[in-house]
Amino acid sequence: xxxxxxxxxxxxxxxxxxxxxxxxxxxxxxxxxxxxxxxxxxxxxxxxxxxxxxxxxxxxxxxxxxxxxxxxxxxxxxxxxxxxxxxxxxxxxxxxxxxxxxxxxxxxxxxxxxxxxxxxxxxxxxxxxxxxxxxxxxxxxxxxxxxxxxxxxxxxxxxxxxxxxxxxxxxxxxxxxxxxxxxxxxxxxxxxxxxxxxxxxxxxxxxxxxxxxxxxxxxxxxxxxxxxxxxxxxxxxxxxxxxxxxxxxxxxxxxxxxxxxxxxxxxxxxxxxxxxxxxxxxxxxxxxxxxxxxxxxxxxxxxxxxxxxxxxxxx
Amino acid sequence: xxxxxxxxxxxxxxxxxxxxxxxxxxxxxxxxxxxxxxxxxxxxxxxxxxxxxxxxxxxxxxxxxxxxxxxxxxxxxxxxxxxxxxxxxxxxxxxxxxxxxxxxxxxxxxxxxxxxxxxxxxxxxxxxxxxxxxxxxxxxxxxxxxxxxxxxxxxxxxxxxxxxxxxxxxxxxxxxxxxxxxxx
Numbered sequence: 405x406x407x408x409x410x411x412x413x414x415x416x417x418x419x420x421x422x423x424x425x426x427x428x429x430x431x432x433x434x435x436x437x438x439x440x441x442x443x444x445x446x447x448x449x450x451x452x453x454x455x456x457x458x459x460x461x462x463x464x465x466x467x468x469x470x471x472x473x474x475x476x477x478x479x480x481x482x483x484x485x486x487x488x489x490x491x492x493x494x495x496x497x498x499x500x501x502x503x504x505x506x507x508x509x510x511x512x513x514x515x516x517x518x519x520x521x522x523x524x525x526x527x528x529x530x531x532x533x534x535x536x537x538x539x540x541x542x543x544x545x546x547x548x549x550x551x552x553x554x555x556x557x558x559x560x561x562x563x564x565x566x567x568x569x570x571x572x573x574x575x576x577x578x579x580x581x582x583x584x585x586x587x588x589x590x591x592x593x594x595x596x597x598x599x600x601x602x603x604x605x606x607x608x609x610x611x612x613x614x615x616x617x618x619x620x621x622x623x624x625x626x627x628x629x630x631x632x633x634x635x636x637x638x639x640x641x642x643x644x645x646x647x648x649x650x651x652x653x654x655x656x657x658x659x660x661x662x663x664x665x666x667x668x669x670x671x672x673x674x675x676x677x678x679x680x681x682x683x684x685x686x687x688x689x690x691x692x693x694x695x696x697x698x699x700x701x702x703x704x705x706x707x708x709x710x711x712x713x714x715x716x717x718x719x
Numbered sequence: 720x721x722x723x724x725x726x727x728x729x730x731x732x733x734x735x736x737x738x739x740x741x742x743x744x745x746x747x748x749x750x751x752x753x754x755x756x757x758x759x760x761x762x763x764x765x766x767x768x769x770x771x772x773x774x775x776x777x778x779x780x781x782x783x784x785x786x787x788x789x790x791x792x793x794x795x796x797x798x799x800x801x802x803x804x805x806x807x808x809x810x811x812x813x814x815x816x817x818x819x820x821x822x823x824x825x826x827x828x829x830x831x832x833x834x835x836x837x838x839x840x841x842x843x844x845x846x847x848x849x850x851x852x853x854x855x856x857x858x859x860x861x862x863x864x865x866x867x868x869x870x871x872x873x874x875x876x877x878x879x880x881x882x883x884x885x886x887x888x889x890x891x892x893x894x895x896x897x898x899x900x901x902x903x
Contacts, residue, residue, distance in 0.1 A: 426792035433796025434818035440811025451810040458804035469762040543807025544765035593860040614866035616767025670766035
């Protein structure tokens with residue numbers, strides 16, 4: 405197909421100028437894009453308000469998508485269930501036995517936890533979520549792994565807050581809009597999370613690899629104590645996450661740690677809870693313990709102010 | 720005539736007498752469909768790897784290839800800005816890459832004025848693969864071999880999807896120019 409003849413300028417000065425202006429504008433757009441790209445690589449948060457506004461607009465459509473996604477998953481699971489009933493039964497029985505063992509282990513851990521907390525003098529319970537939201541979307545075309553949730557600054561969500569599902573850690577809030585927020589998932593290659601092995605205190609970092617797996621890098625190198633099937637939980641170091649939330653299962657051993665699979669997969673999750681930053685809770689506990697002393701030397705951390713409306717919906 | 724064949728006095732754009740295409744629809748459909756293409760992948764939950772190629776960019780290529788001269792040369796910048804807001808890439812990457820793509824296609828078109836479908840497919844897929852690679856590089860993440868591996872299906876899909884996108888754009892173009900306005 406030949407391009408339309410109107411785009412050949414010929415001797416017409418007007419056509420020549422308009423063609424030239426087109427090239428000029430397009431080149432200007434490219435230069436502007438280059439400058440903006442450099443700015444946003446240098447200062448990643450620079451365009452957060454703009455993006456937040458855009459996500460606020462997309463979020464309601466994502467809500468509808470989330471509902472249909474959950475519904476269709478149920479439908480497919482129902483159909484598949486008829487075909488796989490026998491094998492599934494055996495598998496479930498085996499899984500239940502394992503679960504019983506795990507439950508016994510958890511009891512032991514709980515007892516130890518109580519003892520250690522008693523030793524520390526800390527009395528923190530389960531963190532009360534700031535907001536409960538749906539996962540409404542993700543950056544499916546980009547190599548970055550971001551997700552969008554349907555709760556934002558209006559619900560008390562602030563950047564840095566951990567996002568968990570009922571199974572374990574999903575990620576961390578990166579930017580907030582009014583009614584939506586952008587979450588950095590654990591699988592993003594820029595995500596690093598301090599973890600420890602659930603049964604003892606082998607500490608490590610869980611880094612996203614960008615391909616859906618986590619790379620566990622041990623802090624203390626030496627003999628690698630990890631085994632396939634070990635559960636890694638958050639260690640609470642760094643102050644963002646509360647300790648003891650499930651993160652990943654070791655799937656492969658490497659010389660400096662292991663490759664782990666996520667426990668809470670965002671794709672299979674419907675609702676997530678945004679929790680307050682753990683360190684803020686610890687500072688609060690410290691302040692209530694010794695009221696006369698002025699500000700403790702702990703670093704000033706953003707204190708979440710949960711809106712009463714959000715808490716009521718949670719309760 | 721109409722008694723013999725109800726469509727006797729109409730063509731693919733509808734009835735011809737007393738009808739005209741709606742100017743609003745004729746102007747807005749390309750932009751709206753490209754923006755819709757940017758929005759659609761956002762609604763997928765991709766937790767492990769990138770799932771879909773950038774539909775917005777493929778739609779832009781489709782409109783540019785199937786209907787040359789319809790989008791102005793500078794259209795890449797505003798449409799790219801919209802794509803950046805929702806795609807998760809750093810703001811500015813699509814503004815830059817979409818603008819460059821429009822300029823490159825323009826230059827290719829002045830060099831080869833007569834083109835066919837296969838050449839269009841070749842051009843579009845070359846540009847789409849380069850776009851895929853460069854947007855990997857500027858995503859703000861340090862590139863690892865694993866990331867490249869899981870993003871490979873994206874490149875393959877964006878090449879294979881061009882014929883479908885081109886047909887889709889052709890259909891949308893018929894909708895765009897359908898004689899919807901009734902002249903009184």
